[in-house]
Amino acid sequence: MLKFKTRLKIYLGLSAGIIVLFGATIALSQDKIDIEQFISPETCGGCHAEIFEQWENSMHNLAHKDPVYSRVSQFLRKGLINEGEIQEAESCVKCHTPVGHLTGFPEKLSDDLSKTPEIATKGIQCDYCHSVETVKxxxxxxxxxxxxxxxxxxxxxxxxxxxxxxDFHEALYSKLHTQSQICGTCHNVKHVSFGTDLETTYTEWQNSPYNSKDPAKRIECQGCHMYQRPGIPSTGSTPRPENPGSATEYSEERPHIFTHYFVGGNSSVPGTFDGHDKDQMAVERLQNAATISVDISLIEQKKLNIIVTNTGAGHSIPTGVGDLRQVWLEVTIQDKANKTSFQTGVMNDKHELSKDAVIFRTVFGDEKGNPVVNIAKAKKVLKDNRIKAKQSVIKTMDLPFIPKKDATIIARLLYRGMPQKILNLIPGKPFKPLPIVVMAKVEKRI
Ligand code: HEC
Ligand code: HEC
Ligand code: HEC
Ligand code: HEC
Ligand code: HEC
Structure with a gap:
């Protein structure tokens, strides 16, 4: 091991030398960094107080401590014997504990994580993002x-x-920090051995109308996610007003200070760390992401068309861990007396979704094409029916009968972080059911 490290150092030294020789200005290899070089978020917060409060208990702050991530990752690691699968299952810390991984500990998920240096437990933090020089x-x-x-x-x-x-640190303009790339390199996840695309948020954004050459239409990740604040969800379908203010209490006023809440769809984990405003902001974001409508023109043929449009997200709905996130349709038909005569997309008493539910998601498979729950075993993408940015999908549902006149059709688009079925598999203290958020709802009278 020591030998390997020495060799690596020589190699890195040599490659740095070669880069200098050819006069390249961009550092392509990462210099060795010591954990002591990182400054704690609390220190940054001493001057950037507002930004610190926004970031505190965000999913970036919690990336390492997040109990859902911690328990799911340990669960997926168990019992693997294939080398390629093990490598993937060990790789999580690279993004979820980036300061630790970069400075040498933890190197892998199965290291004794209780020994993680204090600063590295604070997840994706100020001095990590603001020390970024380039993306390789x-x-x-x-x-x-x-x-x-x-x-x-x-x-x-x-x-x-x-x-x-x-006064405290030096500062330099970085174009990269204003672009989606700085986010995208972590928000695109590939299986380390099999190359399977596990998360594709950046690619989805790249292929979306938001990645436009026209500056009036172009919206980077920051343009939605770093404009949000309580009451201002700042999505593709809502205004995204500037946030005038200053970066510290004593700095000059600027037209826009980028907010650091980094809110997505996760409306349960921040709350358990006392970040209730972030839970509410996730709900506000989800409620301004999509629309739903019902078309009854085929009702005489016992068919119902449900149309869902991604109006607000700069990527697919859902994005990120698209195999875990559940966005689904719940359709109810009620007669005149409000009695339910038909329903789909409902949960049983174990909070598991019925088999017939229409779920927008990705499904991974092994080489034979059998679906797998463990991403470490994912060799193929078997299915991806998520709703792309600014696109609509039409789902035709077969009804068991022709609804009577004056019946009401209620269609809802619902979201939760993960299937209860997977949470139920995880040993130890049972997970409480994750909250369900109504993203969109429509009622139509026949
Ligand atoms: C002693 C106070 C102080 C501390 C501590 C401090 N900053 Fe700053 N920082 C400032 C001031 C003042 C500015 C300039 C604000 C302006 O010009 O509007 C600034 C600007 C910045 C900028 C903008 C730079 C640019 O050119 O765009 C970043 C990024 C930043 N700080 C990050 C950090 C990080 C990360 C930490 C912790 C490692 C930190 N700051 C700690 C005072 C501080
Ligand atoms: C995930 C990466 C990330 C983290 C973590 C992060 N920042 Fe930032 N920060 C950015 C980006 C990106 C911008 C600029 C956005 C743009 O220009 O589009 C920014 C902007 C800033 C600025 C300029 C003023 C503003 O907000 O517009 C300051 C100061 C700053 N950050 C300080 C901090 C501090 C302090 C923390 C920790 C409490 C922190 N950042 C955490 C990515 C990050
Ligand atoms: C160092 C890698 C890294 C970088 C850089 C990064 N992220 Fe993240 N981000 C993560 C991880 C890991 C999580 C999930 C943590 C968890 O759920 O446990 C996350 C979570 C999020 C969430 C919350 C998701 C949810 O379900 O609620 C949003 C929103 C987000 N990131 C946006 C951004 C934006 C915008 C940028 C760029 C300014 C960015 N990220 C840069 C790794 C990164
Ligand atoms: C046009 C506005 C917009 C842009 C641009 C945008 N997002 Fe989002 N983002 C949303 C909305 C709305 C949601 C909530 C709906 C959802 O979960 O898809 C969201 C959700 C998310 C989530 C949580 C997903 C989940 O369900 O767990 C992550 C992570 C995320 N965005 C990251 C990014 C990154 C990274 C980029 C840039 C590559 C980006 N976003 C660009 C609007 C945007
Ligand atoms: C390249 C960066 C990267 C790596 C490596 C990575 N993740 Fe993540 N992870 C993310 C991002 C970005 C998100 C946020 C996406 C979202 O919210 O949908 C995330 C979110 C999650 C979540 C959702 C957490 C919640 O609270 O709902 C789980 C679970 C998760 N990751 C598990 C893992 C496991 C297990 C591994 C290792 C096998 C891993 N991740 C490796 C970037 C990464």
Missing amino acids: RMYNNGLVLKPGQGEDDPGIKYGPFDDAEP
């Missing part, structure tokens, strides 16, 4: 960092301003 690969966290030497010599913090003159 657009998936599996290809960020290349150049942090300072710790609090005595904090070095350069890269950001969106070209005229900042802070």
Whole structure:
């Protein structure tokens, strides 16, 4: 091991040398970084107080501590014997504990995570993102960092301003920080051995109308996710007003200060860490992502068309862990007296969804094409019926009867973080059912 490390150092040294020789300006290999070089978010928060409060208990802050992630990842790691599958199951810490992984511990998921240095338990943090100099690969966290030497010599913090003159650290304008790439390299996940696309949020955005050459139509990840604040969901279907203010209490006023809530669809984990405003903001985001409508023109043929449109997300709905997130249709027909005569997409008493439910998601499979729950075994994408940005899908449902006149059709688009079935498989203290959010709802009288 020692030998390998020495060799690696020589190799890195050589490649750095070669880069210098050819006069390249971009550092392509990551220099070795010591954990002491990272400055704690609390220190940054000493001046950037508002930004700190927004980021605290965000899913970035919680990426390492998130109990759903922690228990799911340990569960998926268990019992694997295939080397390629083990490598994937061990790789999680690269994104979920990036400061630790970069500085040497944890190297892998099965390391004793209770020994993770305190600062690394704080997830994706200020000094991690703001030390990013470049990206070497657009998936599996290809960020290349150049942090300072710790609090005595904090070095350069890269950001969106070209005229900042802070007293504590140096500052430099970074175009990368204004672009989707800085997010995309972590929000595109590939199986480390089999190359299967496990998460494709960045690619989905790249292929969406939001990745437009026309600056008036172009919206980066930051354009939605770093404009949101309580009451202002800031999606593709709602206004995204600027957030005037200042980066510290004593800095000059600027037309827009990027918010750091980093809210997605997760409306349960932040709350358990006392971030209730973030739970509510996730609900607001989900409620402004899609619309639903009902077309009854085929009702005499016992058919119902449900149309769902992705109006607000800059990527598919759902995105991220598309094999886990559940976005589904619940359709109810009630007669004149409000008695339910038909229903689909409902849950049983174990909070598991019925088999007939229309779920928008990705399904992974092994080489034989059998569906797999464990991403470590994913060799193929068997199915992906998620709703792409600004696109509509029409689901035709067969009804067991022709609804009577004056019946009401109620269709809802629902969201939850993960199937209860998977949570129920995880040993230990049972998971409480995850909250269900109504993303969109429509009622139609026949
Ligand atoms: C002693 C106060 C202080 C501390 C501590 C501090 N900053 Fe700053 N920072 C400032 C000031 C002042 C500015 C300039 C704001 C402006 O020009 O609007 C600034 C600007 C920035 C910018 C914008 C740079 C640009 O050019 O766009 C970033 C990014 C930043 N800080 C990150 C951090 C991080 C990360 C930490 C912790 C490692 C940190 N700051 C700690 C005072 C501080
Ligand atoms: C996931 C990466 C990420 C994390 C974590 C993060 N930032 Fe930022 N921050 C950004 C990006 C990206 C921008 C610029 C967005 C743009 O220009 O489009 C930014 C902008 C800033 C700015 C400029 C003022 C503004 O908000 O527009 C400051 C100051 C700053 N961040 C400080 C912090 C501090 C302090 C923390 C920790 C509490 C932090 N950041 C955590 C990515 C991050
Ligand atoms: C170092 C890797 C990394 C970078 C860089 C990064 N993210 Fe993340 N992000 C993550 C991880 C890991 C999670 C999930 C943590 C969890 O759920 O346990 C996450 C979660 C999120 C969520 C919350 C998802 C939910 O379900 O609620 C949003 C929104 C988000 N990121 C947006 C962004 C944006 C916007 C940027 C760029 C400014 C960015 N991320 C940069 C790794 C990263
Ligand atoms: C046009 C606005 C918009 C843009 C641009 C955008 N998002 Fe989103 N994002 C949303 C909305 C709305 C949701 C909630 C619906 C959903 O979960 O898909 C969301 C949800 C998410 C989630 C949580 C997904 C889940 O269900 O668990 C993540 C992670 C995320 N976005 C990351 C990103 C990243 C990374 C980018 C850039 C590559 C990006 N977003 C660009 C609007 C946007
Ligand atoms: C390349 C970066 C990256 C790697 C490596 C990675 N993840 Fe993630 N993970 C993310 C991002 C980004 C999200 C947020 C997406 C979303 O919210 O849908 C996420 C979210 C999750 C969530 C959802 C958590 C919640 O609270 O709902 C789970 C579970 C998860 N990851 C498990 C894993 C496991 C297990 C591994 C290792 C086998 C792993 N991740 C490796 C980037 C990564």
